[in-house]
Amino acid sequence: MLPSWTENQELRSMSEKPRLIYFNGRGRMESVRWLLAAARVEFEEIFLDTREQYVKLIKDGSLMFQQVPLVEIDGMKMVQTRAILSYIAGKYNLYGKDLKERAFIDMYVEGITDLMHMILMFPFSPPEAKEKNLALITERATHRYFPVFEKALKQHGQDFLVGNQVSWADIQLMEVILAVEEKTPAVLLAFPQLQVTRDLDTVLQYCFH
Numbered sequence: 001m002l003p004s005w006t007e008n009q010e011l012r013s014m015s016e017k018p019r020l021i022y023f024n025g026r027g028r029m030e031s032v033r034w035l036l037a038a039a040r041v042e043f044e045e046i047f048l049d050t051r052e053q054y055v056k057l058i059k060d061g062s063l064m065f066q067q068v069p070l071v072e073i074d075g076m077k078m079v080q081t082r083a084i085l086s087y088i089a090g091k092y093n094l095y096g097k098d099l100k101e102r103a104f105i106d107m108y109v110e111g112i113t114d115l116m117h118m119i120l121m122f123p124f125s126p127p128e129a130k131e132k133n134l135a136l137i138t139e140r141a142t143h144r145y146f147p148v149f150e151k152a153l154k155q156h157g158q159d160f161l162v163g164n165q166v167s168w169a170d171i172q173l174m175e176v177i178l179a180v181e182e183k184t185p186a187v188l189l190a191f192p193q194l195q196v197t198r199d200l201d202t203v204l205q206y207c208f209h
């Protein structure tokens, strides 16, 4: 007899490709896709198209908090985006060389996540709040978040934020820069360092050398 879907999950071994289970959209899974791509890890995706598929995962006990993203990796069923990302960053040497570098990566990533959260929530804004919320994203990017990264890159004198190699923070930064630019195309005009980072070649050459 063929194993059930749940049993089948348990049979997946450490050597198999990570499997990403989420809705067919960027959302909270997009950073996981970016980070795995930066680490040159191939992955599989399952898109949840129906509520039944999602409810089945809950009934199977696959979703610790009844929420996705779910990532099956190294024999684990991981939920909570931050936990998933930090596992991948740690595993693939994208999480600094010591605790202090890690602390800076964490601070940068948390700041980026706060900005990204505003972008994720934007489509759910009621029509009358859209303009105001878009203006707030641009204002926060321009005055609170991007200046921090512009200064850090300038002072550091490297193409990456922490230490002397690419990290999780650089990958998340690229993702958020592109996401804000998608909404406000001229947003990088006052940030020359970030324009360099946005140029995929600059950071990704460290990932794909």
Ligand SMILES: N[C@@H](CCC(=O)N[C@@H](CS)C(=O)NCC(=O)O)C(=O)O
Pocket (backbone or CB within 6 Å): 027, 028, 066, 067, 068, 069, 079, 080, 081, 082
């Ligand atoms: N803290 C969680 C939040 C996950 C979350 O809110 N997921 C949404 C989809 S993006 C969800 O599953 N919502 C269903 C629910 O909360 O019942 C994470 O970062 O992964």
